[in-house]
Amino acid sequence: MDENIRQVHVGIIGSGCSGLVTLKELLEEGHQCTVFEKSNSIGGLYTQAYQQGIFVSSHLLTMFGDFIGNDENILSQPRMLSFIEYSQYLNDYAEHFHLKEFIKFQTEVKSLWKDYSENKWKILLNNDQQIYTFDRIAICCGVYGNINMPIFKNQHLFQGKIKHLKHIQFYEDFKDKQVCIVGSGESASDMILAAAQFGKKAFLSIRNDHGFIVPRYIHGDRYGPADLDTSRVHHSIPRAWGVLHTYIDMINSLIKSYLKCLIYQRGKSTDYDKVRRAGIYMNLKQIKTSNVWTTFGTKNSNLVEALVKYNDKCFRKSGIKELKTNSIIFEDNSEEYVDEIICCTGFQNSFPFIEQSDQADSNLKRIVNEAKISHNLYKHCIHPDFGDEICWIGFARPALGAIPPLMELQARWFALLCSNKLKLPTKSDMLKQISKYVKYLEWQLTPYRVNRITSLTDYLIYSDDLSRTIGCRPNFTRIFFTEPKLWIKLMCGPLLNAHYRLCGPHAKPIQAKEIILKAKWVKQPNILYFFMLICYAFFWLVFGIESCKPAAWYPL
Template sequence: MTAADAPRSDGGDGGHHGMNHSSSSSSDSKDVKVSIIPESSSAEAKSAFSQPRRMPLRVAVIGAGPSGIVALKELKEMGFSTVLFDAAERIGGAFATAYEGAQLTTSSSLTAFGDFPPNPPNMVAKPTMWTCEEYVEYLNDYIDHFRLRGCIELKSRVVSYKKSENEALWELVVCKENTNTSTSYFDRVVIATGSNQNPNIPQDLLDKARQGDFTGDIVHSSSISSMRSLARGRRVLIVGLGETGSDLALQAAEGLATGEVPFVGISSRKGPGHTIPRLLGDVPADLMTSRAFHQIPDPNTAKSMWRELYERGVPMIKAAGMDATWMEFNLENENFPCCRFGVKNSAWLDALDAGAATFGGIEKIDGDVVTFDDGAVARVDLIVAATGFKPFDDAGVRNVRAELWRGVLRAAADDDMSLAYVGFARAAFGGVPPVAELQARWLASLWAGEVDPPTREQMEEEMQRAQREAGLRYPLDASRITTLVEYRQALDVWGASLGALPPLGWTTALRRPQLWRALWFGPLCAAQYRCGDAAVAARLERQKLHPFITAPVRAWLYWRVIRKT
């Protein structure tokens, strides 16, 4: 397996906000150097698992977003000699280059790594929604706590990676600070650059703009640093209603009241996924998606139940003095959770309140006039494509679910499992970092010989099953978002492979009821898969559960037990 052009090593596994990427051309390189890594011998030119390998093996990790950082930590902790490369000047990946005012869409409880709780300690008792800058600060604290700084090489773009001539090692060409290029050899390579590398402006949008001589500008959301500044004096159309589009729509619409922005429109073909706000009052809404929540049958098999739950939920939310617009929208459109990707951001609804208009898909463009497929027209001079990113395309991998076993290993018959991927899993509701942490733990255990590799037959069978299940669960999104996974299922699969499933049975309920309660009704986070660590288990026991966290489960129990009897 060869990869002439490496994936862009500027982080990138952040995901739910805009980000800027920059890469420097290898033509800028000067002094070419070759360094032979002494820990690896060319005599070891066999499959990763065909013969014993002496430790420490050399591992290269590409990408300094959260997935790359946790992969570095787990591999280093397992005893591997590991180096992380990233083209950026600072760690954090997409989070380090987010647009002004960007905020995570998963709470600190879900986002934090399992063995490093948020600081200050009161954030454990009262989770919050980090800004991107706050999250990058957390990642820096994590790096310092586990003494990883010396293993990270920033401003170091991986130009290419490929198997060496004798197939024994991985040959990495790295351009340092856009000047010096060197070649190094490693036993293993981890790609942790995330799936948000290549901005996607739909070709049909570009074709319609060209054919209609569009007189304005078209920009991708990833190129925006300040939407408020960009929108000033412009007639803005946001195309796409994911979490980034939702934020940018509101930021632009804030200028409508003052007249700084004359018009804001939102165009979406299929509408948003299931929409929830970041916060319910002052409580992160994702805390409701506990393990017990994930036991509720999904809407594809129990739509009438979900309809009734939402009908009961609207007055409950209003009675608590909170805005229920998001729930009313989901109810009206039968847009229930767990059957579409989750838009964990209701800012677009606030944008409508501020005066933004909504439209269907773009039918045609003529000058500055846009005609939509619902018959409406609007004059615009700035189109913002919040349309996500092109399918992950590294070394021939275009469909993560179909080509990478659990998003980590290639299933090709000639692959020796010395190349792996971490962080290519987008939960419909949940975060990337917890899944990436478990992936990294398993991968480190695999390469250390502590767990057995899957057989090709097992990989193929599981991937085919994943394809079928994703198509049934996410019929509108599975083919478009090939990294989409069911959060609890993804965590439990890795937890089972590591022998690290949380103790959920009645023994725990009787002996440690507070822990049992936290595991079932608390935030579904990576810490649950570290209960063997007494300090982690004690921290879980101290969690305080807000009444709203158990509301969906209590409503379901009502429907299941009372309504059905």
């Protein structure tokens, strides 16, 4: 073995999807690991969320790059898994890679600190006085532990209930109630439709723009999940041309919708058609401030269905101005009586095992406080003051795309850092790159969104950046000449994490090719994106127009 390669003992906090994939990648690099999980099962958030919840990313995009799961047909017949099904997928993943023996269940971490005399990290549990010692720490506790609740003016006067999304278990809880849903993300979209279906009246309070609305399925589930057009060619469209791209994309969708209605449905629109068109018009209405590249995606058109299908009792409202005893005054000065307010306002990063630790020093507490702003970490993972000694995994949220594939790339990178096969830049270089990265995010996603959702990133650009660092980004030029069939699926098929298993450390090229070639893809939109991309690339290569340079074709 190379004398520079090292093996370390890593403590992992949490056994949700980020903790599991981190454990698996560290074990494959030969490291010793212990996982601390405060519950009695793996799965994290998905074992606790509302039980009727369904993913907004298809299993193709959500799955890890080297594990399909036990349903082989899901590559050719992809769908959105329920939260319960995804929990089972994580259990199957843990069984397949023999991970459970390394997990200590019902062990909540009480305190984490660094012992500088030994240059080791120490963990103390709530129910155990034994102190565990580690060389490295992976924080994989997720972003869903600490709810983010708004404070409304005159909130103390309100006699109804104010809840967070996390407190909702069943949609039937809304039965016979007048409910106001606050937020316009994917969970809010589920909640407003449930409130419209089961409640007396439902109000959707959106302070500013809603997210870019994408339905879960294209023209119904027969055609497959909508995110099948989350392809490399699509996400390589230059970000500076977001408004034009949005117009072309939405007009293309409208034309297809009307042609489908005219040719196959004898001129009759289905409920799905009406909802899809309404969502397109909602996107177009705010295109100047929120196009496909400048905002997060609401990959769930349930909010549109609620407003269209239940227009007699479901209404969109502006932000909440103040509360009264039994009612809400909105920013437009309208007043509505409600029984409950459900805040789908996200979560805040929280690390109580350091923040409230008696053993942790002030420097560590300062660093963990800074780490709450995820984009201020190097690649959303590493604080420059501690380098690869401690790594935050699972704290990057793509504007469009799925979170678990990003976790897998982060875990692979961290495992190689632990082995000393990869090295970090100097502290000053990391700080410069962080500053450059945040400025780029603010340019693309606007300072308002980046400062409000500090974990927000761009799916393809971030994935390719990490894969370049790891050394697992495929050589697309070589594949074009040697395996054209694979190349077209890589470019126009869905953005699977199997792309990053074709080469590099822990590559599984035979399995990766099989997954990529079997995976379903939608041809029409991706062929359109392909020709659009060629046009942009032409103006960049021939005339040097920088704004036409395709995204992710070059390091950030």
